[in-house]
Amino acid sequence: MRELTYLEAIKEAIRQVMKENEDVFMLGEDIGLYGGSFGLTRGLFEEFGKDRIRNTPIAEAALIGAAVGSAVTGMRPIAELMFSDFSTVAWDQIVNQAAKIRYQFGGKAKVPMVIRTAHGGGMGFAAQHSQSLEALFAHIPGLKVVMPSCPYDAKGLFIASVYDNNPVIFLEHKILYNNKKYSQHVPEEMYTIPLGKGEVKKSGKDLTLVATSYMVQKSLEVANELKDKMQIDCEVVDLRTIKPLDIDLVIESVKKTGRLVCVEEACSFGGFMGEVASQVAEFGFDYLDAPIVRVASKNCPVPYSYVLEQEMIPSSDRIKENILKVLGKA
Amino acid sequence: MKENNFKIANKFEKLSRDKKIEMLRKMYKIRHFEVEVDKFVLRGMIYGTCHLYTGEEASAVGAISAIDETDYIVSTHRGHGHCIAKGADLNIMMAELLGKGNGYCKGKGGSMHIADLDSNNLGANGIVGGGLGIAAGAALTCTLKKNNRVVIGFFGDGASNEGLFHEALNLASIWKLPVIYLCENNQYGMSTSVKESMNIDRVSKRAASYGIDGITIDGNNVIEVYNTVSHFAKRCREGVGTVLIESLTYRWRGHSKHDSQVYRTKEEVEEWKKLDPIKKYKEYLIENKLITEEEDKEIENTAIKEIKNAVAFAEKSEYPDISEVEKDVYSD
Numbered sequence: 001m002r003e004l005t006y007l008e009a010i011k012e013a014i015r016q017v018m019k020e021n022e023d024v025f026m027l028g029e030d031i032g033l034y035g036g037s038f039g040l041t042r043g044l045f046e047e048f049g050k051d052r053i054r055n056t057p058i059a060e061a062a063l064i065g066a067a068v069g070s071a072v073t074g075m076r077p078i079a080e081l082m083f084s085d086f087s088t089v090a091w092d093q094i095v096n097q098a099a100k101i102r103y104q105f106g107g108k109a110k111v112p113m114v115i116r117t118a119h120g121g122g123m124g125f126a127a128q129h130s131q132s133l134e135a136l137f138a139h140i141p142g143l144k145v146v147m148p149s150c151p152y153d154a155k156g157l158f159i160a161s162v163y164d165n166n167p168v169i170f171l172e173h174k175i176l177y178n179n180k181k182y183s184q185h186v187p188e189e190m191y192t193i194p195l196g197k198g199e200v201k202k203s204g205k206d207l208t209l210v211a212t213s214y215m216v217q218k219s220l221e222v223a224n225e226l227k228d229k230m231q232i233d234c235e236v237v238d239l240r241t242i243k244p245l246d247i248d249l250v251i252e253s254v255k256k257t258g259r260l261v262c263v264e265e266a267c268s269f270g271g272f273m274g275e276v277a278s279q280v281a282e283f284g285f286d287y288l289d290a291p292i293v294r295v296a297s298k299n300c301p302v303p304y305s306y307v308l309e310q311e312m313i314p315s316s317d318r319i320k321e322n323i324l325k326v327l328g329k330a
Numbered sequence: 331m332k333e334n335n336f337k338i339a340n341k342f343e344k345l346s347r348d349k350k351i352e353m354l355r356k357m358y359k360i361r362h363f364e365v366e367v368d369k370f371v372l373r374g375m376i377y378g379t380c381h382l383y384t385g386e387e388a389s390a391v392g393a394i395s396a397i398d399e400t401d402y403i404v405s406t407h408r409g410h411g412h413c414i415a416k417g418a419d420l421n422i423m424m425a426e427l428l429g430k431g432n433g434y435c436k437g438k439g440g441s442m443h444i445a446d447l448d449s450n451n452l453g454a455n456g457i458v459g460g461g462l463g464i465a466a467g468a469a470l471t472c473t474l475k476k477n478n479r480v481v482i483g484f485f486g487d488g489a490s491n492e493g494l495f496h497e498a499l500n501l502a503s504i505w506k507l508p509v510i511y512l513c514e515n516n517q518y519g520m521s522t523s524v525k526e527s528m529n530i531d532r533v534s535k536r537a538a539s540y541g542i543d544g545i546t547i548d549g550n551n552v553i554e555v556y557n558t559v560s561h562f563a564k565r566c567r568e569g570v571g572t573v574l575i576e577s578l579t580y581r582w583r584g585h586s587k588h589d590s591q592v593y594r595t596k597e598e599v600e601e602w603k604k605l606d607p608i609k610k611y612k613e614y615l616i617e618n619k620l621i622t623e624e625e626d627k628e629i630e631n632t633a634i635k636e637i638k639n640a641v642a643f644a645e646k647s648e649y650p651d652i653s654e655v656e657k658d659v660y661s662d
């Protein structure tokens with residue numbers, strides 16, 4: 001069975017939707033001949049030409065604005081922001097325009113667009129190229145936010161995002177792009193994974209780990225190690241999309257395990273897992289046998305130096321320690 | 331190239347021999363600094379990314395030599411040259427690039443965020459065009475404090491297509507802020523050529539929108555850069571205000587750590603390399619008997635030695651203590 005990397009899976013999804021639907025096109029910086037900063041669009045320019053793989057000047061506000069305008073008038077744009085940090089340069093177009101248009105026009109317009117962007121740290125890109133900004137997006141009514149953790153999900157979620165009639169922020173973790181360790185079988189045919197449906201990536205009975213994006217992979221590694229070495233059986237829930245949020249799946253899991261550890265890469269203060277924790281506390285309180293614990297990044301900009309960056313971002317050890325703490329084994 | 335009607339005095343001529351040689355020395359330092367950074371890149375020792383300034387040395391050195399130590403600069407992601415020209419300590423710079431605790435930013439910034447506040451270098455920037463507003467703000471301080479200082483806001487051709495370019499230049503122009511917006515037009519923003527990203531042939535033409543002076547100069551000619559910036563720095567100090575200088579140059583190396591350079595030909599790169607700003611300047615100095623061939627070699631070798639020392643210094647420096655991670659987020 002063929003295996004694809006995360007990057008290859010997303011690229012295949014783009015190629016297939018573009019072949020299937022003439023209204024889909026891409027715009028972004030250096031996505032043409034150059035093939036994108038991470039090489040994700042390499043080959044697409046040759047295949048679809050410059051009209052449908054549109055290279056833009058360095059102008060995030062205008063390129064997102066152009067995506068919004070074309071979406072409202074019948075296209076299905078895929079806008080690439082090279083790094084999710086640059087969304088801040090286009091913040092008005094995302095937050096006040098894309099997210100608001102449908103509602104403020106009384107439900108009479110729709111904005112079917114995807115903003116694909118590389119996020120997360122762990123690669124030494126420092127403070128302005130490594131952030132995890134998902135909570136900011138998720139906070140805005142009108143936006144959907146997708147955070148795939150693996151190639152299979154990335155493809156299905158991407159196709160679903162393109163066909164969704166709302167602005168979707170599609171956050172791709174840069175550590176996952178080319179790492180063969182995370183390659184997996186991805187069917188050649190097109191398929192979709194509905195936005196708003198999480199998935200249990202590993203079932204277990206002792207404790208629930210809920211995570212997003214790359215932290216799902218880290219959580220799985222920790223869960224497998226604990227199972228092998230300590231017979232601790234964690235369940236790993238991958239939210240896949242944080243908005244809409246599949247809180248039922250998390251509560252279902254907690255019902256079984258009675259314990260919840262939330263893992264995310266963003267800074268802990270105001271992090272999205274605060275929302276998850278509060279909903280579980282509100283709607284699943286009776287199932288909890290221990291306080292909910294969150295493992296997240298420290299509350300600082302992402303530092304450059306490797307040693308500091310590793311200290312900031314949740315490590316396997318930190319996840320492990322918190323699991324043991326919740327289980328009363330620390 | 332003569333493309334403007336400004337009467338710009340040859341202030342360079344009046345510089346002392348020492349100052350003229352110092353400019354060559356700085357250009358060599360920048361060139362060889364980048365040689366060593368490149369070696370670190372090949373050895374996998376530059377974490378994240380970095381952007382080399384090789385080939386653009388005349389721009390930083392010409393411009394920064396034309397302002398005073400107390401004046402400010404705002405730099406870009408391609409900032410090593412600006413930093414060195416403004417007088418940064420090579421050891422501390424190199425340490426920062428390796429993420430060491432004694433680097434300029436304690437290892438927290440790296441190449442894209444290197445700043446040396448002591449030399450009034452307000453820092454590199456990972457956000458293209460991100461410094462344009464900051465340059466206006468620093469110039470506003472100069473105006474409010476009436477300290478007669480000026481600011482050079484460096485930015486790239488690509489950055490001139492960002493929205494902030496318009497907002498900042500407009501603001502600076504109406505407030506007559508003492509800021510020299512210096513566009514280092516190295517022909518590309520990452521892979522995208524200037525031709526592909528603008529509908530006009532000169533970034534400097536955009537000055538017309540703000541009613542400020544705009545001028546395009548040979549950015550590989552350190553003397554021309556020096557004279558132009560001197561001229562407009564003086565006018566800034568006289569209260570005339572903002573200017574847009576477009577310095578034509580070329581980035582010899584790939585955009586950043588990884589770049590297949592499919593967007594340009596080897597021939598094009600070779601053509602531009604013939605306009606090597608260092609070669610041009612050293613030949614001028616030799617022709618005008620300011621230095622001999624031997625002295626030139628000596629200057630270059632000294633620069634190389636200094637950079638090697640910086641490499642050794644950086645390599646043996648310690649990484650920051652992990653207790654540093656959440657420090658410096660807020661001021662006391």
Ligand SMILES: Cc1ncc(C[n+]2csc(CCOP(=O)(O)OP(=O)(O)O)c2C)c(N)n1
Pocket residue numbers: 029058060082086089381407408456457458459485486487488489490516518519520581585
């Ligand atoms: C807001 C923003 N958009 C995009 C990028 C990615 N990026 C980094 S450098 C660069 C090219 C900048 O071109 P230019 O301004 O001409 O400077 P040069 O690299 O040529 O010195 C791009 C697109 C970024 N860092 N910030």
Ligand SMILES: [Mg+2]
Pocket residue numbers: 486487488514515516517518519520
């Ligand atoms: Mg450029």
